[in-house]
Amino acid sequence: MGKSAERRVDNQNKIIMLLTITDVEYISDYTLLCTFSTGERRKVDLTPLLAYPAFGELRDKQKFIQFGLEDTIFWANGADIAPEYLYERGVAA
Numbered sequence: 001m002g003k004s005a006e007r008r009v010d011n012q013n014k015i016i017m018l019l020t021i022t023d024v025e026y027i028s029d030y031t032l033l034c035t036f037s038t039g040e041r042r043k044v045d046l047t048p049l050l051a052y053p054a055f056g057e058l059r060d061k062q063k064f065i066q067f068g069l070e071d072t073i074f075w076a077n078g079a080d081i082a083p084e085y086l087y088e089r090g091v092a093a
Contacts, residue, residue: 031044063075
């Protein structure tokens with residue numbers, strides 16, 4: 001695991017690793033390159049999410065590319081994506 005992965009202990013004294021996004025780059029269309037707190041990098045195609053109401057306005061690529069990063073990716077309309085979702089659906093880069 002990467003040095004920046006956050007560790008927490010739950011109420012049963014189990015160590016929990018919190019996955020976060022530490023860097024993100026726009027690649028093309030609706031694909032982003034995400035760097036995770038584990039140090040791994042994955043390409044993630046977010047096209048399937050555009051079918052959901054929260055992500056609908058992001059079909060406009062000018063809005064899609066205006067994302068922010070604070071432990072995960074978010075947009076001005078309030079949409080965000082769990083790092084675990086991005087990790088599971090991404091392919092190693």
